[in-house]
Amino acid sequence: MKKIRVTIWNEYVHEQAQTAAGEYIRRFYPRGIHRYLAEHLSASDLEIRSVSLDEPEQGLNDELLQNTDVLLWWGHCAHAEVKDELVDRIQKRVLEGMGLIVLHSGHLSKIFRRMMGTACRLRWREVGEKERLWVVSPSHPIAQGVPETFVIPNHEMYGEPFDIPQDGKIVFMSWFEGGNVFRSGVAFERDRGRIFYFSPGHETFPVYHDEVIQRILGNAIRWAAPLGYVPDRITKQPESLETIRTENPLDKLDTSALHK
Amino acid sequence: MKKIRVTIWNEYVHEQAQTAAGEYIRRFYPRGIHRYLAEHLSASDLEIRSVSLDEPEQGLNDELLQNTDVLLWWGHCAHAEVKDELVDRIQKRVLEGMGLIVLHSGHLSKIFRRMMGTACRLRWREVGEKERLWVVSPSHPIAQGVPETFVIPNHEMYGEPFDIPQDGKIVFMSWFEGGNVFRSGVAFERDRGRIFYFSPGHETFPVYHDEVIQRILGNAIRWAAPLGYVPDRITKQPESLETIRTENPLDKLDTSALHK
């Protein structure tokens, strides 16, 4: 069986900060969120690589992108540094069939806003409150093996209204201790590619250490993996399929009547 | 009653071409498609202006854009000339509530692809064949007063597969003499704004002279007009609405167990 080729991209800034916050974050992700996920999502049907913004070509050269079936994206403070040219290449690849999983603060990443066409804004608050998630679509592949409700004891709040298109299939919804609600797991299709937005994963909490969260990410990777790629097509259809009977009457048109 | 402020934007290139084709097109639109539409969509509840790419700031300075409720867009051979900065400004305005009506070859315009996030490709053929349109959603406001089926005697063919998101409400579908079908009138919502794509309107046929087509465009303008504008909001919610009871247990966390 062919393995799913997964690439985990991380801006990898918070985890390297020489600050108290950075030190705090390194307690959970000493080598970066990308490497932590690569290790903990490891499975026999997956071939996982992890890359980061500080690598050549911002971590995603064309060869790697062409050989990626599902791309995970974690970004927050460095969205603006990602080059438009890279966003163009990722978008093209998604539209051809590559899966894209956008994590947490990636809701404002260039690539997510590009795929959605909307502002992707939301309400937020960072006081470490309790988040409770609910499975809204129990039969969705991403929800398999996930309990109907489960808790992240401390997390950043992301709340409605969330500016995304209406055709997202809601897989998870969240309740926050401070009084907010949120569509926290939403699945989209865009041309040949599948996109999953999943809000858990603030860097100052060990969210990705949670086995339920890891299960969801594993499910999402397998759901987003393409059936196959559809290369760029030539859109002109040179001949008609059915006989066209009319001559163009406009060729003999007396247009004087059109402009009285 | 407050009038709807309509701006009709046209790249206005074909109609000015000093070629046989240009001469042909000028039979139908001697002063440009934008001016023709401005004149023929005229109504007491509309305040219509028409602009074109060759004007200062590509026809859409900020003041005009801020005072536009519904923007119509006709473009074809000059899509690439439209500045990204203008596309940014239009997108922001649509997301705040401005209506956007994208006509014919505008399916590949920067602004339509930006709003959709998809490739917006389609099959096409230009032999002047017959197009027959069908009302698929008879109760949609854009279809009011439109016969269940009607014909454009000669038109360019636009056919499926059409790469657009799934949440477009299909108002019209088209049949083509040469054997193709197409979702020719599709209504979207993105954040606070409404978008209508309508495929009729190839420049070498007098499509906009048709009263049914004019009726549809008038309906679309009134449907897309905003209820009101929602300015850019500050998304941070500084305080919780409900009391948050927990202290952050992570503050006293012994993380040694996390990394065995």
Next chain:
Amino acid sequence: MKKIRVTIWNEYVHEQAQTAAGEYIRRFYPRGIHRYLAEHLSASDLEIRSVSLDEPEQGLNDELLQNTDVLLWWGHCAHAEVKDELVDRIQKRVLEGMGLIVLHSGHLSKIFRRMMGTACRLRWREVGEKERLWVVSPSHPIAQGVPETFVIPNHEMYGEPFDIPQDGKIVFMSWFEGGNVFRSGVAFERDRGRIFYFSPGHETFPVYHDEVIQRILGNAIRWAAPLGYVPDRITKQPESLETIRTENPLDKLDTSALHK
């Protein structure tokens, strides 16, 4: 201007019960929820009638139904008593264009389940906890003039997963003190008719006394009012619109080869 003809249907059982609960409920709705709503939704553009299950033909004879533009439905313990024949008539009328607003425990009414095709189940708990609603679609007509978030101090909990089709436009989402979330205001279109499900309104709390709730119901009525009715059509199209060129080759078919 033609008024919108509104009919408010109520099973009217709880309010008449000769029990402590009934007495309690009558503090808020002494003459029934239907009459209370008829009085408090009163407006110059609405012509409102209220009816109940205990009236002849269960309150909805054919003439009344034919002269109703928007039907509000409150039911709970007497769903099973509503005759299937009445449900058939209401469904037919909705599909032709009548608006339908289903309130609270009407999620399990025959007519709502008929229109949805799904089980319409949800999680619930009745301890009088706080419900906080959020506007998820600020530009939807039903949300106009409604604050981004507001509270029902004490209410029955309705929670996810809620078994409804995916094409409901989510206008409101709810947060519950006890840890649940819910799609509490959802707008559907079915053929020519519009349907709005709105969960607030448990009989033992004075929810319909709240001015924000009344505003939402008024908005919903105006949103659901039909543009016009589409009578039952004859679906056969006796002649083709375009010339059909082929003879049926099957008439001369040698079928011996089909069944080797």
Next chain:
Amino acid sequence: MKKIRVTIWNEYVHEQAQTAAGEYIRRFYPRGIHRYLAEHLSASDLEIRSVSLDEPEQGLNDELLQNTDVLLWWGHCAHAEVKDELVDRIQKRVLEGMGLIVLHSGHLSKIFRRMMGTACRLRWREVGEKERLWVVSPSHPIAQGVPETFVIPNHEMYGEPFDIPQDGKIVFMSWFEGGNVFRSGVAFERDRGRIFYFSPGHETFPVYHDEVIQRILGNAIRWAAPLGYVPDRITKQPESLETIRTENPLDKLDTSALHK
């Protein structure tokens, strides 16, 4: 690997008619459409049974239904004979996860109208004209291995407007020689179950002899097969998950102010 248990239900009336039409149909389906399909969809991962209306319990006793993963439904002139009690049982099973594939004139079957909630009407004409199908969603599992366009040389016309809910994912659209268009392959989800409507298959043409059509039906069966069944759940949630802090202030409520 567990096989998918497929049941093909056919009203089996036309094929048994002692008329010229019946004789004609028997050239293509001598033992009935259900048996023809059972034979030609045969594959190592499928366990296929075929049943018909004239069998005990209308062909679908409870044990068979409980042991069916995907149900195919072909009906036309005997829709009214199918008992409501059977429709109830099928609906319940679909909502729990069973796949349902509705063929051709099954658009007006009780079970399809029950699942949709709409009138499911369409335009039609029976003159044996050419139908051309187009793949609209090339990445959908049901479209795998299917050419972008293909032809049924002679078929009954089914045309728009087609009264179905908006959340159907359009996999195929059809062009008809006589000038009509149609959403001929549409995929729905209802609670835990998947539903595919596919219009080809009029009994007087050998449509199911076509290998492309057989491929589509095989794809649809595998797409509709459930991940697992979700039995009827108890919807009451007896305790809150989070602590509820308030007492019900209504208990001490002075309601005199409510009814001035």
